[in-house]
Amino acid sequence: xxxxxxxxxxxxREERGLLxxxxxxxxxxxxxxRQTTDSVVNYSSNDYMGLASDKQLTQVWQxxxxxxGNGSGSSPLVTGYNNVHSELEETLCDWLGFERAILFNxxxxxxxxxxxxxxxxxxxxxxxxLNHASLIEAGMLSPATMKxxxxxxxxxxxxxLTDCALVATEGVFSMDGDLAPLAxxxxxxxxxxxxxxxxxxxxxxxxxxxxGSCDYAGVKPTILIVTFGKAFGLSGAAIxxxxxxxxxxxxxxRHYIYSTSMPLAQAGTLTEAAKMLRSDEWRREKLSELNxxxxxxxxSFDGYIxxxxxxxxxxxxxxxxxxxxxxxxxxxxxxxxxxxxxxVPEGRARLRLTLTVNHTRSHLEQLAQSLQHVLKEVx
Ligand SMILES: *Cc1c(COP(=O)(O)O)cnc(C)c1O
Numbered sequence: 001x002x003x004x005x006x007x008x009x010x011x012x013r014e015e016r017g018l019l020x021x022x023x024x025x026x027x028x029x030x031x032x033x034r035q036t037t038d039s040v041v042n043y044s045s046n047d048y049m050g051l052a053s054d055k056q057l058t059q060v061w062q063x064x065x066x067x068x069g070n071g072s073g074s075s076p077l078v079t080g081y082n083n084v085h086s087e088l089e090e091t092l093c094d095w096l097g098f099e100r101a102i103l104f105n106x107x108x109x110x111x112x113x114x115x116x117x118x119x120x121x122x123x124x125x126x127x128x129x130l131n132h133a134s135l136i137e138a139g140m141l142s143p144a145t146m147k148x149x150x151x152x153x154x155x156x157x158x159x160x161l162t163d164c165a166l167v168a169t170e171g172v173f174s175m176d177g178d179l180a181p182l183a184x185x186x187x188x189x190x191x192x193x194x195x196x197x198x199x200x201x202x203x204x205x206x207x208x209x210x211x212g213s214c215d216y217a218g219v220k221p222t223i224l225i226v227t228f229g230k231a232f233g234l235s236g237a238a239i240x241x242x243x244x245x246x247x248x249x250x251x252x253x254r255h256y257i258y259s260t261s262m263p264l265a266q267a268g269t270l271t272e273a274a275k276m277l278r279s280d281e282w283r284r285e286k287l288s289e290l291n292x293x294x295x296x297x298x299x300s301f302d303g304y305i306x307x308x309x310x311x312x313x314x315x316x317x318x319x320x321x322x323x324x325x326x327x328x329x330x331x332x333x334x335x336x337x338x339x340x341x342x343x344v345p346e347g348r349a350r351l352r353l354t355l356t357v358n359h360t361r362s363h364l365e366q367l368a369q370s371l372q373h374v375l376k377e378v379x
Contacts (some may be wrong), residue, residue, distance in 0.1 A: 017320050018340055040330065041363050043353040044337040048205050048310045049283045050357040051233025051273055060272045064265030072261040076103075077250075080261035088271045092238055095278050096211055096224065100246025101238045104255060105262055107200050107227030108134040110237040113255035114196065114223065115168075117248065119144035124165040124193075126157060128180065130173050135198060139168070154184040163192055171199035171213030172206070175344050175352060177311025179206075182217035196223040204231030204277035205309060210284060232273045236262050286357045293361050297368040301375070303350070310355040313339075314371075315348060322349040324378045325371075332370045 013019045051057055064084075074080040089101040104110035115138035119125055123144035127135060130151045139146040144166075149157040157167065167189045169180045182197065189195045199212040203226040207215030210231070214221055223245065228236040239249060249256060262270075277283075287310055294312060298304050303315040316322040319340040326338035329351075340349045353367075 017323070018342075038333060040333050040335045041359070041367075042335045043355075043359075043367070044335050045356065046201070046230040046354060047233055047358075048201075048287065048354065048356050049231045049233065049277060049280070051231065051276065053358075054233060054276075057233065057269060057273060057276070061265055061269040064268040068264035068268070070265075071263050074261070075257060075259055076261045077257055082264050082267070084264045084267045084271075085261060088267045088274070089238070091271045091274045092226070092240060095209070095274060096226070096240055097220065098224065098240035099243040101240050102246055102249045102253070102256060103262060103267070104237045104239070105259060106235065107132075107198070107225065107229065107237040109255040109259065110225055110227070110239050111135045111198060112138040113249065113253040114225065114239055115139055115142045115144075115166075116255075117253045118166060118245075124160075124162060126160055126165050126167045128152065128169040128173075130175070131168060131170055132174065132198060132200070135168055135170075152178065152181055154181055154188055157185065158188050161188060161192055165189075165193035166196060167193055168196045168198065171197050171202035172309050172311065174201050174311065175339060175350075176305070176313055177201075177307035177309045179213055179216070179308060182214060182219045182221075186217075186219040186221065194222040195219075196225065197221040198225040198227075200225070200227040200230055200237075201309065201311065203227075205284070205287070209279075209281075210277045228270055228273070231277055232270060234266060234270055234273060236266065236270060283357050287355060290355045290357075290359055290361070290364065293364055294355060297364055298371075301371065312353040312355065314351040314353065316350055317347055319349040321378055322351060325374055326351060328374045328378065329367075329370055332374075334367050334370055336367075 068084065072080040085103060089103065092101040093099065104113060111134040119142045121143040125139050125142065125144040125146045127139055127146060127148050128151055129148040147160050149160055167185065169185060171182065172179055186195055197214055199214065202213035204210040206213055214224060224240040226238050226240065228234045291310065295306060301314065305313050305315065316325060322338035322340060326336050329336045336351050336353055338349065339352045344350060
């Protein structure tokens, strides 16, 4: 029975041209890497600030390994919690203005932990329709009643909102690169419930001192989720909250209690990454410069969308066309991902490009040239 079900699901995906493929890269996920003999420029990472390959950060990690050894050895409530973890938490609290930070090994588990721990039967959870899979899935599996409001539609949110709701949105949407209208959302939720913002793509990138989309919009949510796999250049996540929610999560969040805490060397490296994101204004300036140059070069293309973030969608519509265009670009040395349903809605297949501080104006010029003729070839 299982075998039949699996075969059927795989065949169906293949027939619809939606089969996903794992690419085996020959070096790290750097901004430029090798495929067989050719060098390819990577426009598909979330390493906006270039920290994934930053030499200074690598050195901090290496020194951390020498100092603390390899793994943490256990979960946080047993013996897996160290000064190094608490220093990371304090650094995050000080930077982002919260009382508590609780560390997780991934953004996916942080979101699941939050919704599973906080919500009970009879609660109302309202989520933006385009929220990340980890939030949507956690909402569906939680005992609460979940409703989704239309993407960034505050009027729709208000119609669904009753007292005692948890409203969850991303700060920057990962597939469209657009910002949530956080000031309006926060105003609507005020006095009626709590606001949780997952700022995976905004933290370190927007806002004063890289404090993220909430700072940019001038709001403070009850709960902020930050992940370390994007601008931080590593992996892991934290939930920022007040001391009561923090204590509650420490007592009841199973993804926290029953999971080995992150290696000490990693926590120490993340503290350094947080400090760099806070102080390295030049990284945000460089990105903003590239952003403007991207607009200049690409605004005349069909499917171009202006964004305030380094995430650049180019809507092509048809899945097969998006895949063919991405393959041709790759053959010319630009690693661009085609994003297809079910990740994005039907008919909205796209190329998703991300800019990082390691890209140059000349990279973008070459990409624009290639895209121009590839789009003409693939109708
Ligand atoms: C990437 C991402 C996550 C998952 O974080 P990981 O640390 O990669 O598990 C969660 N939410 C959003 C909005 C994301 O973009």
